[in-house]
Amino acid sequence: MDQNEQPISYDEQRRRKVAIQRERREAQVRRNRRIIGGAVAATVVVIVAAGLYPVTGGFGIHKKGRASQPVHKEASAHVEEASGKKEAEAPKILEQADRLAAMYDYDGAVALLQGQKDYQGNSQMQQKVSQYQETKDSCVSWPIEEVTHVFYHTLIADPSRAFDGDSKAAGYNQVMTTIDEFNAITQSMYDKGFVMVSLKDMATVSVDGAGYHNMQRGEILLPPGKQPFVLSQDDVSYYHYMDGDGCARKLVVDQNGDIKNEYVNGDGTVEIGDYDMVPLIDRFVEQHPDFSYRGAKGIIALTGYNGVLGYYTDGVYKTREDLDENQVRYLQDNPDFDYEEQVEEAKKVAQAMREDGWEFASHTWGHINVGERSLEDLQTDTQKWLDYVKPIVEPVDTIIFAFGSDICGPEDYSGEKFDYLKSQGFDYYCNVDSSQYWVQLRDTYLRMGRRNLDGYRMYYHPELLADLFDAAAVFDKTRPVPVPPMG
Numbered sequence: 001m002d003q004n005e006q007p008i009s010y011d012e013q014r015r016r017k018v019a020i021q022r023e024r025r026e027a028q029v030r031r032n033r034r035i036i037g038g039a040v041a042a043t044v045v046v047i048v049a050a051g052l053y054p055v056t057g058g059f060g061i062h063k064k065g066r067a068s069q070p071v072h073k074e075a076s077a078h079v080e081e082a083s084g085k086k087e088a089e090a091p092k093i094l095e096q097a098d099r100l101a102a103m104y105d106y107d108g109a110v111a112l113l114q115g116q117k118d119y120q121g122n123s124q125m126q127q128k129v130s131q132y133q134e135t136k137d138s139c140v141s142w143p144i145e146e147v148t149h150v151f152y153h154t155l156i157a158d159p160s161r162a163f164d165g166d167s168k169a170a171g172y173n174q175v176m177t178t179i180d181e182f183n184a185i186t187q188s189m190y191d192k193g194f195v196m197v198s199l200k201d202m203a204t205v206s207v208d209g210a211g212y213h214n215m216q217r218g219e220i221l222l223p224p225g226k227q228p229f230v231l232s233q234d235d236v237s238y239y240h241y242m243d244g245d246g247c248a249r250k251l252v253v254d255q256n257g258d259i260k261n262e263y264v265n266g267d268g269t270v271e272i273g274d275y276d277m278v279p280l281i282d283r284f285v286e287q288h289p290d291f292s293y294r295g296a297k298g299i300i301a302l303t304g305y306n307g308v309l310g311y312y313t314d315g316v317y318k319t320r321e322d323l324d325e326n327q328v329r330y331l332q333d334n335p336d337f338d339y340e341e342q343v344e345e346a347k348k349v350a351q352a353m354r355e356d357g358w359e360f361a362s363h364t365w366g367h368i369n370v371g372e373r374s375l376e377d378l379q380t381d382t383q384k385w386l387d388y389v390k391p392i393v394e395p396v397d398t399i400i401f402a403f404g405s406d407i408c409g410p411e412d413y414s415g416e417k418f419d420y421l422k423s424q425g426f427d428y429y430c431n432v433d434s435s436q437y438w439v440q441l442r443d444t445y446l447r448m449g450r451r452n453l454d455g456y457r458m459y460y461h462p463e464l465l466a467d468l469f470d471a472a473a474v475f476d477k478t479r480p481v482p483v484p485p486m487g
C-alpha cells in the first residue's frame, strides 16, 4: 500500500488542524511585526533597556535605516536622550503609521493611530487617519488571474568570474542574471507601479473538520497605477560547484540583524554585503516601502542535496556516506566542519528572513524533473526534503518545481502525484511559463506560472518582457554574445 493511501487517523487530523491554525496565527503576528517592528514591543524594549543601561547607552548596535523594523532606531533615540521623553514618541508613531499606509495596510495605520492615548486630542493624527481612509477608498481589487510572477537564480556579482569560459559559463549566461541587470529590472518594475505580493495574498488556506486544506480566493487592494507581482528565486543553496564563479557564498545575519551575503573575492578575501537578491530587495524596500504589499517579499525555492542558503545541511554531511566528489573535497578542506552548527546557523538566517517577509518553498530535494519521474521517486525525494530542509525553513506549503516541470499539463491537477504532494502539506504550486499571467485557483490548490528574467530570455525574447522592463537597455554589456542556445 502506498503511503498516500493510508487513512489519516482522527488524532492525526486534529493534530494537523491545530498545527495549521497555529502556523496561520504566527504568520499574522510575524507579518504585522515586520511592517512596523511592533510599536508596542519596541516601547517595552526601550523602557527595559533604558532602565538597565541608563547612562552607558547599552545598545551599542543600532539598525541603520531598516524602516521595516524601527525597533532599534526608536531604541537608540530614547537611549541617547537618556530617558523615555514623551514628546519624542508622537513623530515616531506617525512615521510608523505612514510606513504601514505606504505598504497598503491602511487599516493597520488607522488602528495604530486610533490606539494612541492622546488620539482624541491630536488633530494631526486625526488628519492622517482621514487621509489613509481616503487612499483606501481609492483602492481597487486586482484580479487574482492577472498577477504576474517573475523569478531569478542566484545573481552574478562578478561577471568576469562567471563568464570566464569554463564549463559552467554557458549555463550561467543562459539562466542567470547579473546584479547590475537585477537592479535595473527592479527599478524599472518599481517605476511601472509593480508591488510584491505573496501567494498568500492571492489565496488563503482554510482547514475543514477533516483536516483538509481548502483554498479561498484572496483580495489584493491597490491604489490606481499599482499592480501586483510575485517574486521568487530558485536554488538559493550556493552549491559547491559555484565556488570561485563570482556569486555570493552564503546568506548571513549581520551584527545589525540585517540579512547580508558573504562573498569571497578572487584573492580569497571575504566581504559581507549585498551580493544577491535577498539583501538587494531588503535595501530596496527600505528605500521604497510601496514596493511591498503589507510587508510581502519573495519566495526562496530550495533544494537540499548540498544544503540551504550556503550551509551544508544535508544528511550526508553528517553520516559521511554517499558523498560526491565536491562534498568529499569540501570536508577534507574543512576538518573543523560541525554539522549541527551548520543547521543552527541556517535556521537563524531562515528565521530572520521570514521575519523580514521572505517565504520558502521546496524546489525538490534533488532538483528532479517531477514530470518525468515516477511517483515512487517523487516520494523518496520529497521525504528527504521534509527530513533535511523543512525543519530549517518551516512552515512551508509551496512547491516550485525544478526545470520548470510540472506533475501534469494545463488541465486541473488530479491523480497520485498531486494527492501525494497535497497530503504532504503542499497547497501552492509553481512551474515556468512565458505568458504574462498563468494562474489556476481551484478548491484544493493555487497553481502559478513563472517568467524567467535571465540572459536567455532577455537575448532571445525581449518582447516577452516589455511589460516589465526594456531588455535591450538592461542587458549586461559584459555578457558574452550570442547567449548560447538551449539544448
Ligand SMILES: [Zn+2]
Binding pocket: 234, 235, 363, 367, 402, 403
Ligand atoms: Zn532550479
